[in-house]
Amino acid sequence: MNIRHHVSDELLVGYASGTLEEGWRLAVATHLALCPNCRTRLTLMENTAGELLESMEPVPIEISSFDRLKERLRTAESHPSVSPKQPARVMQVVSPPTIPEPLRSYLGGDLAELKWKSLGRGAYHIPIKLADRSTTARLLRIPAGKPVPEHSHGGRELTLVLSGSFNDGELLFARGDIEEADPSVEHQPLATPEQDCICLAVTDAPLRFRSWFMRLLQPVLRI
Structure with a gap:
């Protein structure tokens, strides 16, 4: 696999710092x-x-803050619903899945287990449920040799x-x-x-x- 188009520094920094919304995190992690x-x-x-953090001068904390931290750790250790982590089980994979984690868990399986919904003209999609509603994610299947409808963007779009x-x-x-596309991009990707x-x-x-036809269908398809 020869990957030519990579995630931007901006998104990667956001992912590393934990500041990305769920949809962007899902795309970057996959x-x-x-x-x-x-x-x-x-x-x-x-x-x-990590090196920058180590070079910073330590800041003293209140004793009460440390006491609260110890109390939270004691509570977690004694909580009956918390079980120790089990060691990872080594499994022999016969063939790698088409859909890697974490996306596969969001979808509930690999390609053979998925149930597609028609978008018309031979295209299909699967909306992906996210807890964070600031982004929308979906799996798309575009027929071989066919284009997606020409469009621009009201915001950012990531396509993996x-x-x-x-x-x-x-x-x-x-x-x-x-x-990665933004409002300045108008395009019509074409499946090979x-x-x-x-x-x-x-x-x-x-x-x-x-x-105009796609604009008419847009509220129904939620795209």
């Missing part, structure tokens, strides 16, 4: 599961942040390819590649003819379709 390059970048960021590939202008996006393109799409605002 990309990281596929991309050794970005995992290395993330490690470097985390190590740099999981299977197949698509062209956007002169750029090719294949498995593991992530595309070899196979259907399956991707994760995350947005924080409705798309802006050029077609």
Whole structure:
């Protein structure tokens, strides 16, 4: 797998610091599961942040704060619903799943277990339930050789390819590649003819379709 399009520094820093909304975290974490390059970048960021923390002068805390911390730890240890972590079980994987974690847990399984909903014209989707409603996520399946409707964006859009590939202008996006679009981008990605393109799409605002027909369907499809 030769990943050419990586997550931006801005998103990776946000992921490392824990400030991203759930949809963006899901897209970045799934990309990281596929991309050794970005995992290395993330490690470097985390190590740099750790070195900066170590170089800072310590600040004394109130004794009462330490006492409260110890009380919380004692409560957690004695709570009957908390069980110790079990060691990870080593399992032999016959073939890697198409959909990596954490996305696979959100969907409830790999491709063979999924139930798709029609978007019309041979396209399908699966809305993904998020606790944080500031973003919307869905799995998309675009028919081989077919385009998505031409659109621009009301906000940010992340598209992560999981299977197949698509062209956007002169750029090719294949498995593991992530595309970031903003309100300045108007495009019409085209699935390559070899196979259907399956991707994760995350947005924080409705798309802006050029077609009046798609605008009419938009409230029903919630895209």
